[in-house]
Amino acid sequence: xxxxxxxxxxxxxxxxxxxxxxxxxxxxxxxxxxxxxxxxxxxxxxxxxxxxxxxxxxxxxxxxxxxxxxxxxxxxxxxxxxxxxxxxxxxxxxxxxxxxxxxxxxxxxxxxxxxxxxxxxxxxxxxxxxxxxxxxxxxxxxxxxxxxxxxxxxxxxxxxxxxxxxxxxxxxxxxxxxxxxxxxx
Numbered sequence: 001x002x003x004x005x006x007x008x009x010x011x012x013x014x015x016x017x018x019x020x021x022x023x024x025x026x027x028x029x030x031x032x033x034x035x036x037x038x039x040x041x042x043x044x045x046x047x048x049x050x051x052x053x054x055x056x057x058x059x060x061x062x063x064x065x066x067x068x069x070x071x072x073x074x075x076x077x078x079x080x081x082x083x084x085x086x087x088x089x090x091x092x093x094x095x096x097x098x099x100x101x102x103x104x105x106x107x108x109x110x111x112x113x114x115x116x117x118x119x120x121x122x123x124x125x126x127x128x129x130x131x132x133x134x135x136x137x138x139x140x141x142x143x144x145x146x147x148x149x150x151x152x153x154x155x156x157x158x159x160x161x162x163x164x165x166x167x168x169x170x171x172x173x174x175x176x177x178x179x180x181x182x183x184x185x
Contacts, residue, residue, distance in 0.1 A: 002156040009135040013167040020124035032059040067098040121175040
């Protein structure tokens with residue numbers, strides 16, 4: 001019973017950490033990165049389709065991304081989606097591929113992105129703490145219903161705290177790396 005609760009909490013916390021990593025990947029830095037386009041949707045024949053499913057990405061230079069659509073008829077829709085995104089880019093089309101040159105980040109924009117990264121990290125921490133709270137409530141209920149002893153409940157709660165601390169520290173490490181990436185010129 002307790003092992004199942006702890007295992008379930010660990011799996012959910014790991015998922016929360018993965019979501020945080022994905023969110024951090026979509027925050028633009030000074031370097032070109034295909035993950036920036038992960039959450040971008042393109043109106044492809046009337047259906048919102050993730051850009052990742054419509055094209056391949058190449059980064060020949062630090063601030064340049066080449067997007068090669070699998071279907072050439074989707075180029076205008078991809079360009080439109082890129083222009084309307086919050087990435088602040090102006091794509092150019094040469095008929096075969098779309099070239100996206102990322103502008104140099106200003107100091108103010110870097111600070112905005114750092115604030116956004118910290119917000120995403122706090123959301124991940126809150127999510128992890130909510131998972132801990134639910135698992136603790138489940139353990140407390142099991143102790144109250146005499147399914148497990150109080151000593152077992154206390155030991156499991158300590159394990160849950162260690163687990164929570166581990167995942168919060170991992171979120172903090174990912175945040176620290178993202179901040180360092182954003183600050184490099």
